[in-house]
Amino acid sequence: MTKFSNRLVADVVQEFWQHVADGNRYEDSGALVGWSITTVRNELRFTGGIRPRRGRGLKGRCLSFDEREDIAIWRGEGMPVREMARKLGRAASTVSRELRRNADKPYYYRASTAHARACARASRPKIAKLNSNERLRKEVQDRLEKQSSPEQIAGRLRKDFPKNPEMWVSHETIYQSLYLESRGGLKRELARNLRTGRTLRKPQRRPDERRGRIQDKVMIADRPAEVEDRAVPGHWESQCFCQAA
Structure with missing residues (x-):
């Protein structure tokens, strides 16, 4: 049986790596998502410092951990599959397939083990x-x-x-x-x-780094109202078509 860990919850994994991308240290990023130092080290050992794809761009397609928790509660209450699907806004076949594939045994469904099974199945990489x-x-x-x-x-x-x-x-x-x-x-x-000598990929951005930032930038939504009527040169664009002599 696949053991559950919140390292398998794609939303948590991606939140951790987003904190790292924002310039936080690994330890601080782990603390922000509730991970221990050991969990952070296990994640880095497994990924080599490379942000995994799991959970990126899958929102809406796959059942989330929260949805699986709802299914587990409703299953325990004896709610019909179609009613569960209606509450989740999912197809009845999606809920039925989830209960069939990821339940521990018939009529016994736990969100933690179901999510671990689903993540293990989804993360099978193709042969490199x-x-x-x-x-x-x-x-x-x-x-x-x-x-x-x-x-x-x-x-x-x-x-x-x-x-x-x-x-x-x-x-x-x-x-x-x-x-x-x-x-x-x-x-x-x-x-x-490698020339860096690193055995772990390091994030490039630091919290106080100014690279890639525009100083004193003004958002387009904050531009003055008089720009809209284009009465002043510079508030509008023009094109010059020149014909060769």
Whole structure:
């Protein structure tokens, strides 16, 4: 049986990584979502410091943990499936399938174990290219050992094997195979050959960082009302079409 952890709740996972992206330290980001230091370390060990895709862009398509909690309560009250579906705004087949696939046993449904099962099923990654192509994996490993960067390796492979796309790989795939446990393919220790020497991807933004910010910016919604009538030059755009002599 898949053990439940709030690391499996996609909303919580994405909230944690959003705090990290905003410049918070890993420990502080974990505290903001109610994670212990051990849970944060387990998340970083599993992801290699790379924000997972789980839970991104899936809102509305998959049942949330809150919806599963509602189903568990209503199931215990003996509510019919169609009534549950109506309350959730879901199709009856969605609720029926959820009870059939993720219940511990007939008529016994728990939100925690059901959510863990659903997340484990949804997070099955496809086989990584560096996992399935032994020749490509050896080429990449040899070049990493010579301290070539993933960007250099990706570029050189296209030049060295111009007619063999099976020997092409993006630099991001190389990084993910080094850092992300579930992607695998490359030896984790090869990450030490990167120029940074890091075995964990680090976030780029810091809380006090000014990069990418516009000083004294004024939102378009706050512009003066007189701009709308375009009575003053500069409040409107024009185009000049010139015909060559």
